[in-house]
Amino acid sequence: MLSYQHIYHAGNFADVHKHAILVELLKSLTAKNPKLAVIDTHAGRGSYDLLSEEAQKTMEFSHGAQHFWENDGLPDGLKKIVSKFNPEGDLAVWPGSAMIARQMLRPGDKLTCVERHPGEFAELQKTMADAVNTELQQKDGFQSIVEFSPPAIRKGLVIIDPSYEIKTEYVQTAKQVHLAWKKWPQGVFLIWYPLLEADGHRQLLTQLRKSEVKDVMVSEIRLAKAPSEGYRMYGSGIAIVNPPWPINVLDDLTNFIADRMPQKAHGDTYWLDNQPINPETGTI
Numbered sequence: 403m404l405s406y407q408h409i410y411h412a413g414n415f416a417d418v419h420k421h422a423i424l425v426e427l428l429k430s431l432t433a434k435n436p437k438l439a440v441i442d443t444h445a446g447r448g449s450y451d452l453l454s455e456e457a458q459k460t461m462e463f464s465h466g467a468q469h470f471w472e473n474d475g476l477p478d479g480l481k482k483i484v485s486k487f488n489p490e491g492d493l494a495v496w497p498g499s500a501m502i503a504r505q506m507l508r509p510g511d512k513l514t515c516v517e518r519h520p521g522e523f524a525e526l527q528k529t530m531a532d533a534v535n536t537e538l539q540q541k542d543g544f545q546s547i548v549e550f551s552p553p554a555i556r557k558g559l560v561i562i563d564p565s566y567e568i569k570t571e572y573v574q575t576a577k578q579v580h581l582a583w584k585k586w587p588q589g590v591f592l593i594w595y596p597l598l599e600a601d602g603h604r605q606l607l608t609q610l611r612k613s614e615v616k617d618v619m620v621s622e623i624r625l626a627k628a629p630s631e632g633y634r635m636y637g638s639g640i641a642i643v644n645p646p647w648p649i650n651v652l653d654d655l656t657n658f659i660a661d662r663m664p665q666k667a668h669g670d671t672y673w674l675d676n677q678p679i680n681p682e683t684g685t686i
């Protein structure tokens with residue numbers, strides 16, 4: 403069993419980036435569709451206690467969620483949801499992707515959350531104990547991308563947020579999205595990836611770019627400098643297949659977040675479809 407637990411990283415700058423975009427995506431998709439299905443393939447525990455021993459050990463949220471919260475820097479949609487979980491005003495709880503989706507979905511919408519880790523799954527069950535129209539499955543998230551596409555409600559979003567503990571997960575993610583897209587070409591897929599020194603994300607983007615999957619919009623935030631010594635992630639990336647808005651919407655949101663980061667950061671938004679493939683390396 404692999405050891406990744408998101409509680410050590412909850413509320414970091416990548417979560418702010420990812421969850422801000424998730425909120426805007428759900429806002430748009432719920433406005434456009436009378437019914438929606440959301441499948442969260444790597445759901446984690448759904449909600450994160452920032453006062454827990456694990457979160458306090460790394461304090462990653464201090465250069466992410468906490469900074470945005472204390473400086474009123476969260477985009478309105480995400481701020482509203484975070485406020486609901488922190489009514490006292492001090493930031494103590496960070497809602498994860500599954501909880502954000504549950505908060506934004508309507509009674510007739512359907513949420514499916516997949517998590518493989520037994521401990522995280524047990525926590526997810528507690529978090530979602532009272533959730534309506536919510537199905538929890540303890541199984542492999544990569545297989546679920548294909549298995550749950552398309553959902554019975556044909557309109558929907560698949561949130562794919564692996565831990566990338568194994569290097570092959572970059573290519574695996576792109577391959578599974580391609581397989582799912584063949585079954586459900588109208589599906590919206592949100593894929594998060596870290597920007598790390600080894601640049602494994604290039605394999606993911608290259609594989610996706612070379613596949614039949616089209617209409618892939620990318621948002622990336624790069625830090626000019628690591629937020630703390632030994633911190634390995636220099637940026638956060640999100641690829642969205644079939645985004646519901648024009649590129650300026652994602653560009654504005656990406657820059658909004660990049661401009662409010664505690665350290666210098668650069669936001670970049672582009673269509674993956676337009677990225678040239680280097681003939682020498684075969685990569686984008």
Ligand SMILES: C[S@@+](CC[C@H](N)C(=O)[O-])C[C@H]1O[C@@H](n2cnc3c(N)ncnc32)[C@H](O)[C@@H]1O
Nearest residue numbers: 408444445446498499517518519542543563565
């Ligand atoms: C980055 S965290 C997810 C965070 C969550 N999506 C959020 O935004 O709140 C990745 C999660 O994937 C889980 N995981 C790792 N490999 C998995 C797999 N093959 N199938 C399903 N879940 C997996 C980990 O246990 C971890 O909880």
